[in-house]
Structure formats: structure tokens, C-alpha cells
Amino acid sequence: MELVERADVEAARVALAGVVRTTPVAPSRVLSGFAGGPVSLKCENLQRTGSFKIRGAYRRIERLGPEGRAPGVVAASAGNHAQGVALAARLLDTRATVFMPAGAPLPKLAATRGYGADVQLVDTFAETLEAAAAFAERTGAVLIHPFDHPDIVAGQGTVGLEILEQVPDVATIVVCTGGGGLISGIAAAVADRGVHVVGAQAAGLAAWPPSLAAGAPVTVTGATIADGIAVPRPGEVTFAHVEALVDEIVTVDEEALARGVLRSLEREKLLVEPAGAAAVAAIAEYPERWAAPVVAVVSGGNADPLMLVDLVRRGLVAAGRYASLRVRLPDRPGYLADVLRRVGAAGGNVVDVEHRRLMGSGRSLGAVDVALTLEARGHEHAAAILDDLAGAGYEVAPE
CATH class of the missing domain: 3.40.50.1100 (Rossmann fold)
Incomplete structure (x- = not known):
């Protein structure tokens, strides 16, 4: 199969002049810490229609x-x-x-x-x-296929041309990967420039690793919160490009994607959907794996507000900043107040309390289960709160 070449991508860029925006590249201090060198975000979430x-x-x-x-x-x-x-x-x-x-x-x-x-x-x-x-x-x-056509690949590849101009010394480009149109185009645009091209795919529906291992597109099943890259089978056109031009594909799990959304929103001030945050998640999950400067393509910002609420909560849980625990205590006055006092003294903030007096839970007579939802500063802080309660004689476990 004849591959899209840089000249095809350059021709596409001429056709797209005045139609698409040259999206900004923003440095990320947080991700630079993970990568051990400069990381920038290519903000395609700010593109017209909210994606590339x-x-x-x-x-x-x-x-x-x-x-x-x-x-x-x-x-x-x-x-x-x-x-x-x-x-x-x-x-x-x-x-x-x-x-x-x-x-x-x-x-x-x-x-x-x-x-x-x-x-x-x-x-x-x-x-x-x-x-x-x-x-x-x-x-x-x-x-108009979403990814499996040379013209689609060439058009998406204009992102790569912009990256070369905006970060001339780029060493690694990390790209969210579903059907493969974007990563194929970027790889074609930067071919022979010595740039390491990495695809980041949702582990819940990752067709690329088995396809590359088999030497042909393979259909997989699964599910992921990243609907924008939830593609069960690569295309023939994109497979040929990825096999020939892309250096590696990595996967990130659902918690990493949720943390990527939260990190983008909280630290980068960018509204990003789960698929769009896959590259951000990959850099955090694979610290110092790739040579810097690194550019992560933030590919889409069309997040459903209702899903965003759940994603932020999920991201907080994954980061250890939102914890749920169960405490068993005597069903007598003063014990709940003592638990809440201890959580507060340890620096936790209780946001929800639920008494569970229903029988059949295996607890002894005269005891009550209390479910607490609290804010913490991270996994170590949440563990310290549990240890403090356990040290006070309470039977406590995470939920």
C-alpha cells in the first residue's frame, strides 16, 4: 500500500488555510516533572469543533x-x-x-x-x-470514513507540521490512538526527522497491540470511558502507516485516563475529554520513558458535562484525594463524634456520612457501620487517616 508522504500533508495544509486554526503549544511544568525534561501540550482541544x-x-x-x-x-x-x-x-x-x-x-x-x-x-x-x-x-x-482514507490521514497530519514549527527540537510526540488516522498523519509529517512517535490507547479497548503482533488488523472487544478512541479494529490504511512509521504503542487504564482529565483541568487549565487526555495520561504513567522535548497532543475537548462530573470524582479517587472508608463502632453516643474529630485532626475533610443500621451485615449486636467519604491530600495521607483510626481501636477498611 502506498503511504501518505510529507508532500501530501503539506498539500493538505494549503487546502486547510483559513479553515482550521493553528492551535497553540503550551508548556506543562507538571508533565515535565514526569518526563524528566520539557513537555508541551499541542492543544487541539481548542481547534474548531473541539478536536483535530x-x-x-x-x-x-x-x-x-x-x-x-x-x-x-x-x-x-x-x-x-x-x-x-x-x-x-x-x-x-x-x-x-x-x-x-x-x-x-x-x-x-x-x-x-x-x-x-x-x-x-x-x-x-x-x-x-x-x-x-x-x-x-x-x-x-x-x-467519509473517520480514519481509514489517505486524505483523512493527510489532513490530520497537518498537526505534525505545526508541531515541527512550534517545537523545532521535538524528540518525542505522544498521540492518542483509536482508529489511527491522527497518529498515521503525524508520523507521515515527521518521517525522517528523527522524531519518536508514540501512540497512547485506552487499555479497555486496545486493538493496536494485538494487531501489530499479528501483522494485520485484529478486532477486539471491550469498553472504555474514552469514547473518542473506542475503535475495535484498525483500518487497512492506518495499519500500514502505523506499522511502518510509528515507533511504539502504549496503553493506559481507565483510572489513568480519569487522572489525565483531572490533571488537564486542574493543573493545565484545559477542558479535555478522556480520549483527548490519553497522551497526558501516558506521560504520567510511563515516567522518563521517552526523550525530551516531548509534545503530547491533547486531541479533543468535547467533554459531556455530566460525564465530566463523574470523571473528576473518579480522577480524585485515583489520585487518592477522594476516599471512601467504612468504620465499625459501638452504637452509642459520642463515638461518631470521636471518629469525625480524629479525621479532622489528621487533616481530612469529611464530605459525606452514612449510618448503616440494617441487619445482616455480619456485625455484632450493638455495633454500627458508618461509611465516610472524605477529601485527602493523596494516597499516603488517606492511608495515614485509616491508620490513625485503626490505632484508636476502630475497625476500619477502605470501600
Whole structure:
């Protein structure tokens, strides 16, 4: 298979002039500490439509020409590609139909419709591509694949060209990886520049490691909070690029992704969705693994506010700053007050208390279980609070 070359990416950049933003690169002191050298964030979460997807979608549709896009275009997406296709189609004066899973985040649904696309909902993400392909066959609309086309790869690769200009001495680029369009394009853009290209994939649905081991795309099953990179099988086009041009793929678990979202929001002042935080999570999970300067591509910022609340809480738990514990104490006045006093004296902040007097818990008569949710400064601090309570004679365990 013929690979996308740097010249193709440069041509895409010319076509995208005035359409996409040259997104900023921001230094990260926190991640630099993990990496042992300078780390910068390439903020594609600040791109039009909130992700890099507009780059590839516009290049693909623009390359069809007026006649080729006259029947309209169709796409399948959980959200970010949908928005990219919808806006690109509007800018190029053609109709867009997008098939999305019924469980897609409401802000992504609303944004896609807001850009002018006709959104059709199906039950699952797996069914969206089938429905889109059937629609294309029935109507003549052109299917705009989310990642598996050379024009998509070339468009996404313009991120890599910007990185080379913004961080000329970049040694490593860490990229979130789902279907592989973004990492394929970036790898093509920086080929022969001595840059180490790393893909970061959600461990809950990681198709790349087994695919690369097998020498061909492999389908996997699983689930992840990172819906933007929840792709069960790489494409043929992207597999060829990743196999030839990408140096390594690593995986990060759900807790690491949640911590990445929290870290981006709290320390970097960036609103990032779980998929967009995969590179941030990878740098923290693999400290000092890659040569610096490192650039982490923050690929998307379309976070569902309702999910964000849960993600922040999950990130706090994963960081040891939000802890739940169960304390068994005599069911007599004064003992709960003593527990709360001890937690406060140890520097913890109790945010929720639940008395559990229901029978059948295995506790002895005259005892009560109390569930506490508290804020701590980290895992060691939370453990110290538990140790203090245990030292006072209370039966205590994390929940």
C-alpha cells in the first residue's frame, strides 16, 4: 500500500488555510516533572469543533470536487468526527448525514446538528458504520470514513507540521490512538526527522497491540470511558502507516485516563475529554520513558458535562484525594463524634456520612457501620487517616 508522504500533508495544509486554526503549544511544568525534561501540550482541544477531526474531514470532502460532493456526504461517528464532517460539509456547501449511536454525549449530538448535519441515531457504535455504508449505497452519498482514507490521514497530519514549527527540537510526540488516522498523519509529517512517535490507547479497548503482533488488523472487544478512541479494529490504511512509521504503542487504564482529565483541568487549565487526555495520561504513567522535548497532543475537548462530573470524582479517587472508608463502632453516643474529630485532626475533610443500621451485615449486636467519604491530600495521607483510626481501636477498611 502506498503511504501518505510529507508532500501530501503539506498539500493538505494549503487546502486547510483559513479553515482550521493553528492551535497553540503550551508548556506543562507538571508533565515535565514526569518526563524528566520539557513537555508541551499541542492543544487541539481548542481547534474548531473541539478536536483535530475537522482537518481530515475537510481535506477528504474538499478533494471530492464540486461534482463528487454533489450527492452529499455521510459519516459514522460517536461525536468528534461527526462535528468535523458536519462543519466541513457546510463550508463546502454540501449535505451531510451522520449516523451516531443513541448513547452519544448530548453536547456532541447538539453540536453536530448545529453545524447543519442530518443526524440519524442507531443503537450502538458498531451499527453506525454499517448504517452509513448502506445509506451511501442507497443514495450515492460519499462515505467519509473517520480514519481509514489517505486524505483523512493527510489532513490530520497537518498537526505534525505545526508541531515541527512550534517545537523545532521535538524528540518525542505522544498521540492518542483509536482508529489511527491522527497518529498515521503525524508520523507521515515527521518521517525522517528523527522524531519518536508514540501512540497512547485506552487499555479497555486496545486493538493496536494485538494487531501489530499479528501483522494485520485484529478486532477486539471491550469498553472504555474514552469514547473518542473506542475503535475495535484498525483500518487497512492506518495499519500500514502505523506499522511502518510509528515507533511504539502504549496503553493506559481507565483510572489513568480519569487522572489525565483531572490533571488537564486542574493543573493545565484545559477542558479535555478522556480520549483527548490519553497522551497526558501516558506521560504520567510511563515516567522518563521517552526523550525530551516531548509534545503530547491533547486531541479533543468535547467533554459531556455530566460525564465530566463523574470523571473528576473518579480522577480524585485515583489520585487518592477522594476516599471512601467504612468504620465499625459501638452504637452509642459520642463515638461518631470521636471518629469525625480524629479525621479532622489528621487533616481530612469529611464530605459525606452514612449510618448503616440494617441487619445482616455480619456485625455484632450493638455495633454500627458508618461509611465516610472524605477529601485527602493523596494516597499516603488517606492511608495515614485509616491508620490513625485503626490505632484508636476502630475497625476500619477502605470501600
